Amino acid sequence: MDRRNFLKVTGGIAASLAATGLQAKEKQNDEEFVGVLTDTTRCIGCRACEKACGEAHDLLVPDVENDNALDNLRTPSEKQWTVVNRYETDVGEVFVKQQCMHCWQPACTAACLTNAMLKTKEGPVIWREGKCIGCRYCMASCPFNIPKYEYGSWNPKVQKCNMCYDRLQQGKKPACVEACPTGALMFGSKRELMEIARVRIYNHPEKYVHKIYGEHEVGGTGWLYLSGVPFEQIGFRTDLGTTPYPEYTKEFLYAVPLIFFGAPALLTGLHFLTKKDESSEE
Amino acid sequence: MESYSYINIFETKGLEYILLICFLLLFIYFVRYIFSSKKKADENMK
Amino acid sequence: MAGKNVLEIGTATPFKKGYKMDKKTIFFGEVKRFFKFILQEMKPRGKWLTPFNIISLPIMFIGFILLILRFVKGLGYATNLSQEFPWGFWIGFDVITGVAFAGGAYVITFVVYVMKVEKYHPIVKVTVLNGLLAYMFYAGALVLDLGKPWNIFNPIIGNSFGYNSVLFLVAWHFLLYMATEFLEFSPTIAQWLGWEKLQKILKSLTVGAVIFGITLSILHQSGLGALFLMAKSKIHPLWYSEFIPVFFFVSSIFAGLSMVIFEGTISHRVFKDKIDSKHHAAFDEIIFGLAKGAAITMFVYYFFKALVFIHGGQWSYLTDSWGIWYLFEVIGLVLIPCFMFAYGAKNRNLGIIRTAAILTMIGIILNRLNISIITFNWNIPAVYYPSWIEIVITLMIIFTEIWVFRWVVSRMPVFED
Numbered sequence: 014m015d016r017r018n019f020l021k022v023t024g025g026i027a028a029s030l031a032a033t034g035l036q037a038k039e040k041q042n043d044e045e046f047v048g049v050l051t052d053t054t055r056c057i058g059c060r061a062c063e064k065a066c067g068e069a070h071d072l073l074v075p076d077v078e079n080d081n082a083l084d085n086l087r088t089p090s091e092k093q094w095t096v097v098n099r100y101e102t103d104v105g106e107v108f109v110k111q112q113c114m115h116c117w118q119p120a121c122t123a124a125c126l127t128n129a130m131l132k133t134k135e136g137p138v139i140w141r142e143g144k145c146i147g148c149r150y151c152m153a154s155c156p157f158n159i160p161k162y163e164y165g166s167w168n169p170k171v172q173k174c175n176m177c178y179d180r181l182q183q184g185k186k187p188a189c190v191e192a193c194p195t196g197a198l199m200f201g202s203k204r205e206l207m208e209i210a211r212v213r214i215y216n217h218p219e220k221y222v223h224k225i226y227g228e229h230e231v232g233g234t235g236w237l238y239l240s241g242v243p244f245e246q247i248g249f250r251t252d253l254g255t256t257p258y259p260e261y262t263k264e265f266l267y268a269v270p271l272i273f274f275g276a277p278a279l280l281t282g283l284h285f286l287t288k289k290d291e292s293s294e295e
Numbered sequence: 296m297e298s299y300s301y302i303n304i305f306e307t308k309g310l311e312y313i314l315l316i317c318f319l320l321l322f323i324y325f326v327r328y329i330f331s332s333k334k335k336a337d338e339n340m341k
Numbered sequence: 342m343a344g345k346n347v348l349e350i351g352t353a354t355p356f357k358k359g360y361k362m363d364k365k366t367i368f369f370g371e372v373k374r375f376f377k378f379i380l381q382e383m384k385p386r387g388k389w390l391t392p393f394n395i396i397s398l399p400i401m402f403i404g405f406i407l408l409i410l411r412f413v414k415g416l417g418y419a420t421n422l423s424q425e426f427p428w429g430f431w432i433g434f435d436v437i438t439g440v441a442f443a444g445g446a447y448v449i450t451f452v453v454y455v456m457k458v459e460k461y462h463p464i465v466k467v468t469v470l471n472g473l474l475a476y477m478f479y480a481g482a483l484v485l486d487l488g489k490p491w492n493i494f495n496p497i498i499g500n501s502f503g504y505n506s507v508l509f510l511v512a513w514h515f516l517l518y519m520a521t522e523f524l525e526f527s528p529t530i531a532q533w534l535g536w537e538k539l540q541k542i543l544k545s546l547t548v549g550a551v552i553f554g555i556t557l558s559i560l561h562q563s564g565l566g567a568l569f570l571m572a573k574s575k576i577h578p579l580w581y582s583e584f585i586p587v588f589f590f591v592s593s594i595f596a597g598l599s600m601v602i603f604e605g606t607i608s609h610r611v612f613k614d615k616i617d618s619k620h621h622a623a624f625d626e627i628i629f630g631l632a633k634g635a636a637i638t639m640f641v642y643y644f645f646k647a648l649v650f651i652h653g654g655q656w657s658y659l660t661d662s663w664g665i666w667y668l669f670e671v672i673g674l675v676l677i678p679c680f681m682f683a684y685g686a687k688n689r690n691l692g693i694i695r696t697a698a699i700l701t702m703i704g705i706i707l708n709r710l711n712i713s714i715i716t717f718n719w720n721i722p723a724v725y726y727p728s729w730i731e732i733v734i735t736l737m738i739i740f741t742e743i744w745v746f747r748w749v750v751s752r753m754p755v756f757e758d
């Protein structure tokens with residue numbers, strides 16, 4: 014092979030390598046996780062999102078006018094994937110919508126032993142009935158206590174928000190976002206939403222606390238929140254840390270193969286060591 | 296809003312080492328205490 | 342004696358050498374003999390109306406009915422589980438605590454088959470049997486707790502492996518470990534059936550099974566602790582630590598040893614006639630040895646706890662009632678029984694050792710329940726306590742296990758060499 018040919022070949026390989034490298038990058042870029050930004054300063058507590066959610070998923074459709082549900086603090090339940098709560102704060106009433114945070118690295122999917130809980134490549138975390146064995150490890154692990162269980166059923170489901178995964182695939186927005194009359198909910202990629210949230214804080218520094226809940230919490234979540242009062246006052250846990258939850262079990266799971274290689278070797282060694290001792294004694 | 300402060304995660308290392316040394320010393324005595332039994336018992340039996 | 346009885350039945354087969362039979366007849370004859378033998382062994386022996394039977398039979402019966410109701414009506418009917426407490430008594434006590442107590446099997450097999458300390462040989466079979474049954478019943482209790490148990494094949498046959506899950510690992514290890522325990526115990530079964538050749542083959546596999554079993558035990562004992570690593574925001578910081586897996590593993594050693602002491606003491610009373618006198622005399626020596634082992638592991642465990650405590654800088658937590666509860670567990674039910682074991686082993690005092698074993702067992706139960714139930718969700722108002730149905734079904738599981746244990750022990754040569 015002469016020099017020129019060699020160069021050609023290597024050049025070709027290099028070029029194709031570079032191309033695949035680019036491809037990989039591009040792939041990552043257009044698979045941005047989607048999320049929703051909740052601006053609690055814009056929420057008026059009309060609970061249209063609760064209603065829309067119930068209708069979209071065949072769950073309980075609350076009677077918003079008459080049920081006085083805002084009087085109590087509620088959590089999402091096995092009948093309602095999302096609820097709105099009212100908090101009395103320094104700046105008056107604040108309404109907060111609650112649902113699954115669609116963590117970037119969810120505890121629930123790391124917990125699930127059948128991958129019934131799944132982080133989809135689009136971003137929403139969904140639950141798949143045919144796989145679930147009903148062990149409720151996802152419930153024990155979720156830092157936000159989101160997955161709920163149908164204890165009353167012989168064939169129980171795990172219920173939690175799936176960010177309207179089916180609607181997203183039809184190119185629609187989540188039902189709650191569409192139903193919101195004030196624009197308190199906004200759907201988009203997390204990158205876009207972060208930019209919008211920062212702009213709002215920047216333009217109205219007196220109106221917002223300078224923190225976006227969900228930016229770093231438990232490694233970042235798909236659902237983001239803006240608030241006018243410190244987040245502790247409106248029912249958020251701010252002590253969860255920024256470590257993604259699967260990291261907590263990572264070391265243990267790494268250690269498993271090590272022990273599996275190491276322990277039998279050690280034990281077999283010990284076995285033969287003690288054996289030799291015996292025979293020499295005899 | 297978010298405050299950035301330095302957290303020294305090795306603050307307690309000194310104490311931990313002290314504990315470790317205490318442990319090792321106590322452990323020797325503890326094991327010796329336990330295994331001193333055999334001889335004594337044998338002597339008693341004799 | 343049961344063993345001799347068995348041998349007689351085993352040799353009383355109708356074929357002798359020299360007879361020429363075609364394979365089919367031999368085979369069917371053997372099968373027939375096998376079923377006849379099993380049927381005969383199924384019959385109860387001894388008195389029926391013992392106090393234990395009178396208490397346990399009704400509970401087992403009610404428990405069985407409740408169990409059916411639980412599957413028909415759902416978990417909510419039978420348990421006090423809630424959205425805040427997804428795991429209750431069945432997981433916290435039956436599975437997690439039960440498996441910790443079954444740790445004796447891997448410790449004793451390690452000592453006997455790997456370290457070759459012959460002194461403990463007499464108890465190895467019964468300990469393995471105990472471990473096997475404990476896994477079958479207590480780890481099996483996991484299935485009662487599943488909402489969709491029929492989907493359990495998903496993670497087992499592999500149409501949906503969640504490799505990333507600690508529970509996946511634990512469930513698989515339970516299965517594999519049950520198989521290895523069965524293999525370790527199988528020579529005794531073969532001996533009972535009078536299949537000598539098979540017994541020899543199975544016996545030759547024991548050491549391999551033991552080594553595999555110890556490895557599995559290390560991993561799933563610690564894995565049970567690792568289940569709670571992701572409940573960081575829910576468990577009280579005095580109990581949560583990234584070292585929970587190590588704690589669970591180390592404490593399973595002395596939990597298992599205490600259980601062996603406790604269980605051995607009882608079965609030596611109950612099955613007195615099955616144990617020869619030589620064995621009886623050796624048993625006290627064995628208990629002293631086990632007590633030494635327990636004392637040392639507990640000592641190490643205690644200091645390890647202290648290390649994690651200091652590293653976490655958790656002094657401020659000690660002031661409220663959680664702190665007192667923590668000290669009670671760690672000092673009252675670890676350090677004190679540790680010294681009692683040491684004292685008892687040195688002064689050859691069986692009474693103190695037995696008390697220490699019971700205290701240690703209470704300590705283990707508390708520790709496991711503290712992590713899985715009592716301090717779980719300590720920071721929210723909701724509380725959980727087991728419903729009576731959960732308790733009855735748990736009792737049913739325990740009693741059934743004891744029944745099976747009794748059945749096996751009074752038929753198979755478990756206490757003999």
Ligand code: SF4
Pocket residue numbers: 113114115116119120121122138154155156157158159160173
């Ligand atoms: S909030 Fe909970 S349920 Fe939702 S993705 Fe995160 S861990 Fe899973």
Ligand code: SF4
Pocket residue numbers: 124125126127128129130140144145146147148149150151152171
């Ligand atoms: S309850 Fe279902 S979804 Fe949740 S961890 Fe268990 S198998 Fe997975």
